[in-house]
Amino acid sequence: xxxxxxxxxxxxxxxxxxxxxxxxxxxxxxxxxxxxxxxxxxxxxxxxxxxxxxxxxxxxxxxxxxxxxxxxxxxxxxxxxxxxxxxxxxxxxxxxxxxxxxxxxxxxxxxxxxxxxxxxxxxxxxxxxxxxxxxxxxxxxxxxxxxxxxxxxxxxxxxxxxxxxxxxxxxxxxxxxxxxxxxxxxxxxxxxxxxxxxxxxxxxxxxxxxxxxxxxxxxxxxxxxxxxxxxxxxxxxxxxxxxxxxxxxxxxxxxxxxxxxxxxxxxxxxxxxxxxxxxxxxxxxxxxxxxxxxxxxxxxxxxxxxxxxxxxxxxxxxxxxxxxxxxxxxxxxxxxxxxxxx
Amino acid sequence: xxxxxxxxxxxxxxxxxxxxxxxxxxxxxxxxxxxxxxxxxxxxxxxxxxxxxxxxxxxxxxxxxxxxxxxxxxxxxxxxxxxxxxxxxxxxxxxxxxxxxxxxxxxxxxxxxxxxxxxxxxxxxxxxxxxxxxxxxxxxxxxxxxxxxxxxxxxxxxxxxxxxxxxxxxxxxxxxxxxxxxxxxxxxxxxxxxxxxxxxxxxxxxxxxxxxxxxxxxxxxxxxxxxxxxxxxxxxxxxxxxxxxxxxxxxxxxxxxxxxxxxxxxxxxxxxxxxxxxxxxxxxxxxxxxxxxxxxxxxxxxxxxxxxxxxxxxxxxxxxxxxxxxxxxxxxxxxxxxxxxx
DNA sequence: CTGAAAGCGCTTACAG
DNA sequence: CTGAAAGCGCTTACAG
Numbered sequence: 001x002x003x004x005x006x007x008x009x010x011x012x013x014x015x016x017x018x019x020x021x022x023x024x025x026x027x028x029x030x031x032x033x034x035x036x037x038x039x040x041x042x043x044x045x046x047x048x049x050x051x052x053x054x055x056x057x058x059x060x061x062x063x064x065x066x067x068x069x070x071x072x073x074x075x076x077x078x079x080x081x082x083x084x085x086x087x088x089x090x091x092x093x094x095x096x097x098x099x100x101x102x103x104x105x106x107x108x109x110x111x112x113x114x115x116x117x118x119x120x121x122x123x124x125x126x127x128x129x130x131x132x133x134x135x136x137x138x139x140x141x142x143x144x145x146x147x148x149x150x151x152x153x154x155x156x157x158x159x160x161x162x163x164x165x166x167x168x169x170x171x172x173x174x175x176x177x178x179x180x181x182x183x184x185x186x187x188x189x190x191x192x193x194x195x196x197x198x199x200x201x202x203x204x205x206x207x208x209x210x211x212x213x214x215x216x217x218x219x220x221x222x223x224x225x226x227x228x229x230x231x232x233x234x235x236x237x238x239x240x241x242x243x244x245x246x247x248x249x250x251x252x253x254x255x256x257x258x259x260x261x262x263x264x265x266x267x268x269x270x271x272x273x274x275x276x277x278x279x280x281x282x283x284x285x286x287x288x289x290x291x292x293x294x295x296x297x298x299x300x301x302x303x304x305x306x307x308x309x310x311x312x313x314x315x316x317x318x319x320x321x322x323x324x325x326x327x328x329x330x331x332x333x334x335x336x337x338x339x340x341x342x
Numbered sequence: 343x344x345x346x347x348x349x350x351x352x353x354x355x356x357x358x359x360x361x362x363x364x365x366x367x368x369x370x371x372x373x374x375x376x377x378x379x380x381x382x383x384x385x386x387x388x389x390x391x392x393x394x395x396x397x398x399x400x401x402x403x404x405x406x407x408x409x410x411x412x413x414x415x416x417x418x419x420x421x422x423x424x425x426x427x428x429x430x431x432x433x434x435x436x437x438x439x440x441x442x443x444x445x446x447x448x449x450x451x452x453x454x455x456x457x458x459x460x461x462x463x464x465x466x467x468x469x470x471x472x473x474x475x476x477x478x479x480x481x482x483x484x485x486x487x488x489x490x491x492x493x494x495x496x497x498x499x500x501x502x503x504x505x506x507x508x509x510x511x512x513x514x515x516x517x518x519x520x521x522x523x524x525x526x527x528x529x530x531x532x533x534x535x536x537x538x539x540x541x542x543x544x545x546x547x548x549x550x551x552x553x554x555x556x557x558x559x560x561x562x563x564x565x566x567x568x569x570x571x572x573x574x575x576x577x578x579x580x581x582x583x584x585x586x587x588x589x590x591x592x593x594x595x596x597x598x599x600x601x602x603x604x605x606x607x608x609x610x611x612x613x614x615x616x617x618x619x620x621x622x623x624x625x626x627x628x629x630x631x632x633x634x635x636x637x638x639x640x641x642x643x644x645x646x647x648x649x650x651x652x653x654x655x656x657x658x659x660x661x662x663x664x665x666x667x668x669x670x671x672x673x674x675x676x677x678x679x680x681x682x683x684x
Numbered sequence: 685c686t687g688a689a690a691g692c693g694c695t696t697a698c699a700g
Numbered sequence: 701c702t703g704a705a706a707g708c709g710c711t712t713a714c715a716g
Contacts, residue, residue, distance in 0.1 A: 014470075016693060027703045032695060042701060057491065062468040063414065064693035066405035067708045071695095082433055088424040095451060104469070107449050109437060126404040127446070128356075149399070234635045267635040290632065293576045293609040358709060369687045374711060384685060406709035409692045 015058045024052035035060070062104070066128065074104045074129040075316065078120060080112040080136070080200060084232075086286055086305050087135065090157060093309025094133060101317065103130075112200050112231075114140040121146055131320045133312055137161050137168065138201050153319040157312045158202060160331055167319065167328040169312040173202045176301050176334040177209025180255055180283060183299075183336055185217050189253040189281060193224045195240045195265065196257035197232040203257045206285060210255060223248045232257075237264020241282075253281035253342060259288040262298055266341060281342035287335075296340035304332040357400045366394035377402070404446070408470065416446045416471040417658065420462060422454045422478070422542060426574075428628055428647050429477065432499060435651025436475060443659065445472075454542050454573075456482040463488055473662045475654055479503050479510065480543050495661040499654045500544060502673055509661065509670040511654040515544045518643050518676040519551025522597055522625060525641075525678055527559050531595040531623060535566045537582045537607065538599035539574040545599045548627060552597060565590045574599075579606020583624075595623035595684060601630040604640055608683060623684035629677075638682035646674040 021031035026045060034041045034049035041049075052058070066072045077094055079087040091107065098105060106127060108120035118140060125146070131153040139147070147154060154167070161168035184192050194210045196203050207227070214220045226244045230236055237260060244251055256262035262284025269276050276282050276296055283299040284291060291298035311330050318325045363373035368387060376383045376391035383391075394400070408414045419436055421429040433449065440447060448469060450462035460482060467488070473495040481489070489496060496509070503510035526534050536552045538545050549569070556562045568586045572578055579602060586593055598604035604626025611618050618624050618638055625641040626633060633640035653672050660667045 014693095017695095018693075028693090029695070029704085030702055033702085036695080040701075045702085059464075059467050061409070061470060061693050063405040063408035063470065064708090065468075065695075067403070067409055067710085068693075068695040070708070072405065082424070082430040083427060085425060085427075088430060091424055091451075102465075104448070104465070106446070109433075122401075123444075123446070125401050126407075128403060128405065234631050238635065263632065264635060267637060270637045289576050290605065293580065293606060295609060295612045356709095359711095360709075370709090371688085371711070372686055375686085378711080382685080387686085403709050406692090407711075409694085410709075410711040412692070412711090 014061070015056045017058070017060070020049065020052045020056055020058045023056055024048040070128075072104070072128040072130060073102055074106055074124075074127045075131050075133065075313075076106045076108065076121075076124045076127075076129045077133040078108045078110055078117060078135060080110050082107075082109045085288055086303070089305035090135075090309035090312075093306040093311075094313040095309075097310045097313035098317065103317075110135075112198060114143070118143050118146070125150065131155070131316045133157060133316055136201050137166070153316060155312045155316040155319070157308050159205060160329060164329065167315055167325075169308050169315060169330040169332065171303065171308075171332050171334045173205035174209040174212070176285070176303070177206030177255075177257075178213045179209070179334070179336055180285065180301055181210045181213035183338070184253045184255060184281065184283065184342060185213065185219070187253070187281065187342070190219055191221075191224065191248065191250050191252045192219065193226065193244045193248055193251045193254040194257070195237070195244055195254055195261055196225075196227040197230055197236050197240070197261060198257075199227060199229045206257050221248075224251065232260045234260050234264035234267065237261035238268035239264075241265035241268045251280065253277075254283070256282065256284045259284035259286045259291050259298065259300055262300065262341070263288075263290060263294065266294065266296070266298065277340065277342050283342035287337050291337070292339070294341075299339045299342040300337050302335035302337050304334070307332050356403070357398045359400070359402070362391065362394045362398055362400045365398055366390040412470075414446070414470040414472060415444055416448055416466075416469045417473050417475065417655075418448045418450065418463075418466045418469075418471045419475040420450045420452055420459060420477060422452050424449075424451045427630055428645070431647035432477075432651035432654075435648040435653075436655040437651075439652045439655035440659065445659075452477075454540060456485070460485050460488070467492065473497070473658045475499060475658055478543050479508070495658060497654045497658040497661070499650050501547060502671060506671065509657055509667075511650050511657060511672040511674065513645065513650075513674050513676045515547035516551040516554070518627070518645070519548030519597075519599075520555045521551070521676070521678055522627065522643055523552045523555035525680070526595045526597060526623065526625065526684060527555065527561070529595070529623065529684070532561055533563075533566065533590065533592050533594045534561065535568065535586045535590055535593045535596040536599070537579070537586055537596055537603055538567075538569040539572055539578050539582070539603060540599075541569060541571045548599050563590075566593065574602045576602050576606035576609065579603035580610035581606075583607035583610045593622065595619075596625070598624065598626045601626035601628045601633050601640065601642055604642065604683070605630075605632060605636065608636065608638070608640065619682065619684050625684035629679050633679070634681070636683075641681045641684035642679050644677035644679050646676070649674050 018028050021028040031049050034046045081087050110117040134156050156168040158170040159173050226240050265282050274280050285301045287300045287302040291300050360370050363370040373391050376388045423429050452459040476498050479498050498510040500512040501515050568582050607624050616622050627643045629642045629644040633642050
């Protein structure tokens with residue numbers, strides 16, 4: 001019914017706002033208002049425009065809107081892994097927090113790589129995001145510079161920042177590492193091993209906590225550490241259990257830097273006929289769903305992933321909107337889950 | 343050094359292509375070419391523009407590019423879950439397949455909901471995507487209509503389409519369900535239960551396979567099915583094991599529609615002192631990492647998630663580029679992993 | 685190989 | 701509350 005600008009050479013063929021305005025018998029900019037700022041327009045016009053939108057099946061062009069308004073409504077989220085349940089739960093929290101808003105969430109998987117992080121950031125910056133949600137506090141020099149010059153609102157997730165100017169939501173990874181080690185010491189263990197993989201910043205903070213606790217108790221021994229940079233998997237946990245036992249045969253307890261590793265270590269113990277926790281105590285970190293169900297159930301540290309995502313997104317939105325949030329450092333804490341394995 | 347159009351009221355303040363061209367002493371469109379179509383420009387100019395880009399720290403504005411070129415370079419991916427490892431592996435494959443291209447991947451989590459799928463699609467259509475990667479073959483009427491009118495290239499993932507015009511990459515869920523059931527029958531089991539959750543289309547196809555195999559063997563019995571629509575979790579597997587045993591106490595083997603459920607069922611058996619597989623055989627579906635390591639290790643169906651994502655993305659790219667792919671139906675098959683639990 | 689001009693589809697001050 | 705015009709930052713035929 002409506003004469004759209006079909007003749008024009010470069011038209012995409014899609015229904016435009018102009019066509020909607022035409023159909024509703026109003027000016028383009030009035031149609032724009034009726035859609036984007038409904039309360040700036042009379043009820044009658046709003047209805048007419050809404051009807052035209054429905055009848056024509058109008059879909060706004062986000063690129064045009066972004067270009068004209070200088071607002072992309074894009075939020076970039078960078079996580080180090082998508083196969084790690086920890087981060088998919090963080091994403092779930094972000095998604096829920098931002099559900100009602102019209103944000104486009106751009107999810108980037110850095111794969112625990114600084115180079116990949118830089119690359120993704122470079123690409124995503126082209127979308128002119130309104131804000132960034134980053135995992136962790138440490139970034140390469142070049143990324144730091146990019147972030148600084150971008151002037152964009154940023155909220156860091158997972159660990160607490162020591163810089164008050166840098167909003168962060170998470171918990172102290174090192175305190176959690178300390179607490180778990182202390183728990184094992186209090187159980188009477190002296191020879192407590194630490195198994196770690198990936199060696200990302202969170203793992204290293206947990207290692208710091210472990211080392212501090214061991215040192216405070218006068219139990220430090222480099223032989224008790226098995227740390228490799230390979231990705232964490234159940235299979236690797238099984239293998240590292242073997243390495244630990246070869247390296248420190250008198251080991252009484254093992255603190256695995258995450259649950260995957262702990263699960264693998266426990267399965268391997270079962271295959272070798274090592275009773276957990278009687279002969280060897282094993283504990284993990286993160287409290288993945290299987291940890292409560294395995295036999296033995298796994299002693300671990302419960303971490304508020306979902307809430308980290310939710311609160312970080314909420315905080316970022318506030319900052320984007322120019323509000324002055326009461327707190328920009330949100331420590332969500334952790335919970336030691338004492339179960340059967342240690 | 344360069345005079346940008348700072349005075350203009352609505353300028354974003356970011357470095358523009360015009361500024362780069364200025365800096366390099368060429369026309370804007372030449373700078374555009376040097377960046378987007380380097381081979382259409384002389385080496386000398388290319389170098390000058392490249393230098394200007396570096397010196398000014400120019401970041402292209404994707405919205406402007408999309409608007410002017412009528413190409414968003416956006417690919418929308420819709421998955422039903424981000425907490426299910428199956429789909430994060432699919433995403434990994436997609437990411438790897440498209441890594442070298444300049445596509446922006448928009449990941450949407452439909453949470454197994456038709457309404458959410460429609461909502462996400464509505465939002466993502468605003469970005470004028472070049473193509474869609476969808477999970478599954480069935481969609482609500484309204485989504486079907488949206489997809490049809492959009493005329494966009496679409497590749498369906500996970501199961502095979504019966505419609506040759508609809509490109510799909512995956513494997514036959516029903517055949518896999520049939521094969522696993524047949525395996526249990528061949529092991530000599532008669533009373534074979536089926537436990538399912540979520541009841542998404544893949545689960546229902548596996549159920550079809552189960553039912554067909556049972557019927558072909560003359561073993562059908564509705565009492566042997568326990569199906570609930572709650573999300574699949576280990577905890578639910580543990581619970582449904584109990585229900586199955588209450589409903590069909592003579593059950594000899596249980597086919598769980600996925601590994602999470604199977605793990606929960608096995609852990610529950612261990613707690614109840616039911617020997618697996620001696621007293622009760624239990625098998626799963628998908629071969630999650632834990633299945634190979636648990637004790638007993640879990641008999642299950644290995645599925646090519648990563649490759650599904652990889653091949654689907656590769657196929658979609660070909661279609662977007664207007665190529666005529668030799669095959670638009672790519673059956674990647676499945677592998678029955680016979681282990682200890684069944 | 686290089687350039688001047690128009691246009692992509694929206695929104696934003698500025699008027700009325 | 702409503703509208704005419706300019707502009708967002710880029711790319712695309714069309715010339716030369």
